[in-house]
Amino acid sequence: MTILIRGARLPDGTTTELVIDHGVVAERGTGLSAAGAMVIDAEGLQALPGLVDLHTHLREPGFEQSETVLTGSRAAAAGGFTAVHAMANTSPVQDTAGVVEQVASLGDHHGYVTVRPVGAVTRGLAGEQLSEIGAMAQSRAGVRVFSDDGKCVHDALLMRRALEYVRSFNGVVAQHAQEPRLTEGAQMNEGVVSAELGLAGWPAVAEEAIIARDVLLAQTTGARLHICHLSTAGSVEVIRWAKSRGIAVTAEVTPHHLLLTDELARSYDARYKVNPPLRRDEDVHALREALADGTIDIVATDHAPHPIESKECAWQEASFGMVGLESALNVVQQSVVDTGQLGWSDIARVLSRTPAEIGRLSGYERPFDVGSPAHLTLYDPAASSIFSVDHLAGKGANSPYLGRELPGRVVATIYGGVPTVLDGSVRSAEEVARG
Amino acid sequence: MKHLLSVRDLDRDSAITILDLAEDMAQVATRAVPKLPTLRGRTVANLFFEDSTRTRLSFESAAKKLSADVITFSAKGSSVSKGESLKDTTQTIAAMGIDAVVLRHSASGAARVLADSGWIDAPVINAGDGTHEHPTQGLLDAFTIRQGLHGAASRGRDLDGVRVTIVGDILHSRVARSNVWLLTTLGASVHLVAPGTLLPTGVENWPVTVSSDLDAAIADSPDALMMLRIQSERMRDAFFPHDLEYARQWGLHDERFARLSPDTMILHPGPMNRGLEISARAADSPRSMVLKQVTNGVSIRMAVLYLVLSGATTEAPV
Numbered sequence A: 001m002t003i004l005i006r007g008a009r010l011p012d013g014t015t016t017e018l019v020i021d022h023g024v025v026a027e028r029g030t031g032l033s034a035a036g037a038m039v040i041d042a043e044g045l046q047a048l049p050g051l052v053d054l055h056t057h058l059r060e061p062g063f064e065q066s067e068t069v070l071t072g073s074r075a076a077a078a079g080g081f082t083a084v085h086a087m088a089n090t091s092p093v094q095d096t097a098g099v100v101e102q103v104a105s106l107g108d109h110h111g112y113v114t115v116r117p118v119g120a121v122t123r124g125l126a127g128e129q130l131s132e133i134g135a136m137a138q139s140r141a142g143v144r145v146f147s148d149d150g151k152c153v154h155d156a157l158l159m160r161r162a163l164e165y166v167r168s169f170n171g172v173v174a175q176h177a178q179e180p181r182l183t184e185g186a187q188m189n190e191g192v193v194s195a196e197l198g199l200a201g202w203p204a205v206a207e208e209a210i211i212a213r214d215v216l217l218a219q220t221t222g223a224r225l226h227i228c229h230l231s232t233a234g235s236v237e238v239i240r241w242a243k244s245r246g247i248a249v250t251a252e253v254t255p256h257h258l259l260l261t262d263e264l265a266r267s268y269d270a271r272y273k274v275n276p277p278l279r280r281d282e283d284v285h286a287l288r289e290a291l292a293d294g295t296i297d298i299v300a301t302d303h304a305p306h307p308i309e310s311k312e313c314a315w316q317e318a319s320f321g322m323v324g325l326e327s328a329l330n331v332v333q334q335s336v337v338d339t340g341q342l343g344w345s346d347i348a349r350v351l352s353r354t355p356a357e358i359g360r361l362s363g364y365e366r367p368f369d370v371g372s373p374a375h376l377t378l379y380d381p382a383a384s385s386i387f388s389v390d391h392l393a394g395k396g397a398n399s400p401y402l403g404r405e406l407p408g409r410v411v412a413t414i415y416g417g418v419p420t421v422l423d424g425s426v427r428s429a430e431e432v433a434r435g
Numbered sequence B: 001m002k003h004l005l006s007v008r009d010l011d012r013d014s015a016i017t018i019l020d021l022a023e024d025m026a027q028v029a030t031r032a033v034p035k036l037p038t039l040r041g042r043t044v045a046n047l048f049f050e051d052s053t054r055t056r057l058s059f060e061s062a063a064k065k066l067s068a069d070v071i072t073f074s075a076k077g078s079s080v081s082k083g084e085s086l087k088d089t090t091q092t093i094a095a096m097g098i099d100a101v102v103l104r105h106s107a108s109g110a111a112r113v114l115a116d117s118g119w120i121d122a123p124v125i126n127a128g129d130g131t132h133e134h135p136t137q138g139l140l141d142a143f144t145i146r147q148g149l150h151g152a153a154s155r156g157r158d159l160d161g162v163r164v165t166i167v168g169d170i171l172h173s174r175v176a177r178s179n180v181w182l183l184t185t186l187g188a189s190v191h192l193v194a195p196g197t198l199l200p201t202g203v204e205n206w207p208v209t210v211s212s213d214l215d216a217a218i219a220d221s222p223d224a225l226m227m228l229r230i231q232s233e234r235m236r237d238a239f240f241p242h243d244l245e246y247a248r249q250w251g252l253h254d255e256r257f258a259r260l261s262p263d264t265m266i267l268h269p270g271p272m273n274r275g276l277e278i279s280a281r282a283a284d285s286p287r288s289m290v291l292k293q294v295t296n297g298v299s300i301r302m303a304v305l306y307l308v309l310s311g312a313t314t315e316a317p318v
Helices: A069-078 A097-110 A133-138 A156-167 A192-197 A204-221 A233-244 A255-259 A262-267 A281-293 A328-337 A344-358 A429-434 B012-028 B053-065 B086-095 B110-117 B135-153 B174-185 B214-219 B232-237 B243-250 B254-259 B290-310
Strands: A003-009 A015-021 A024-029 A038-041 A046-049 A051-056 A081-086 A114-117 A172-175 A225-227 A249-253 A376-386 A405-415 A418-422 B043-048 B069-074 B100-105 B124-129 B163-167 B189-193 B209-211 B224-227 B265-267
Touching (some): A046 A344, A051 A328, A051 A344, A069 A418, A097 A133, A156 A172, A192 A262, A204 A249, A233 A281, A249 A281, A255 A281, A281 A328, A328 A344, A328 A405, B053 B069, B053 B100, B110 B124, B124 B135
Parallel strands (some): A172 A225, A225 A249, B189 B209
Antiparallel strands (some): A015 A024, A046 A376
């Protein structure tokens, strides 16, 4: 399929025409020929490189009632993503070459996005012994990101060994920073709101203490460390300190931690229950500033679908997590673009180029250059709508944004030259398979 | 009143209305036939997902004194154990035909979730939700304090200038939370005394004063001293070293009781750990309001059931 995109504004602010052919950007300029091409009029739209999520839960294998590789891929495409990193907490856990190869090949088969499996750091996520990191790295899935996400690698010795070992395979350990003893039974951010609601608190120090320990371990070992879903102002300070010392640490923030606060828990609506929890307004602002000044490197969704019954219950009985792929760009626009803190070239960096670099995913180095893979998103920042279940393309309806007005609209997503979203609608599996 | 979920939904006037109505209900108990026909034909469902014999019996007694029918669901142990879904259970009971739900649940916010869910139409009365609130306990405590101060002249009065000290496990106490909000709404000043481990982070934003010194609080001669139940399993979680240490530091033992002003009322939500947070001498003294609290609890619950089931706001049925 040949596609001609007219009038798109690139992240650098220039406007151009693009011809996409054979999966790559074939031509770029003005007055390009439309002969035989599908023409997309992108006048007024923002072109972005295909978005790369470093933190997605696809749930397959094992939890297909929540999400599958197919439905999660569709959710990703709907949000403008062309690659996702699928977290390891599946059943069986992604801790062997066999499981990660299966997940990667399911992604390839469906063809909506590149599915990059994340390997477990420890066998069965049990935090006791290292998983087959080498085998996963050398498998067809080529795993580079290792994480026990959902659980913290809390044993300091094991964390040290993981950092040292992963370095041998050009990998990175992505840490879910949560000191387990300080968060036993924790339900929400510990503070003024938890005190009133009578919900057990998840103190900021439980995150910050692990990050402080781990940046020092990264310094000691010289290994790469990535911190998942930073949520507190104190964590930002620790990362800032570590980077100033030249420690090889990168950090991510979720869209929801850039917008929402623990005040929402007052409704006891379990859609707002997430781990790490929604924090205070001061934290939200510190995270936005840290993303703007580069202390935080990337935005990642922590897309965590759950079936209805996991949220239709009392707060402390509910599962942690919210879906986030479909709303990520809208929420990021509202929280940091519309506030003037980040421009679209920054968005291209924090949602595409840098997450690809951290995950050692190639093809995202020079988007829009002739010869580069055609992974891109056309986005209308001037649009606005009330976010509803109609915006969701995965299985999960556990979005905290339902009923909330959000700016922007993903108009088209193109993955390897194939449109996965056109006119704001996710294309069918058959259409995507035909190319 | 549609539901009673939190005392924070009550302003001063509506709280006083409930207390005054409970005064009327208390009068019923003095009649030859201590029962009103007011709620005849109405069914109250006691849904106790967490064991609480006292609160359940109190609501049951209140409903029966108003001639309502009562059906009771009791889940053994914790409702958080899987299979006992709040939604399924309440919808099942509601399908049998009920007019109000009295909900006790181990999860904070369970009553709010049920009231907001649309799963059932019936009004919801929160009979204790996790470590969040226990609104009828707050009301009965306010009622007891008011009556202790003003006796038969209680009607219409608030608690302006009244000083109440609450001692013990504030962190895990729904009773403390309901009392803090309601007593301060009514004009009382509230002082909390607890070890640092049993005070919630964020308590500094509450409209109270806080200290860890029970002796100083006793020397201050509050109008009411409320001792909270301490669960000895807390010591396994390192909230305090040991029962004896707790009793020494934060218990109303005989020696402290002897120093207590003769005008200070002693309250305890029950059940008491005699010898731990309160000595037998203090618990059984004339200043102890513990049994009055139980009696008043029935009057308060009659008032709340009446208001919720009649949809009324002010007018008394008596």
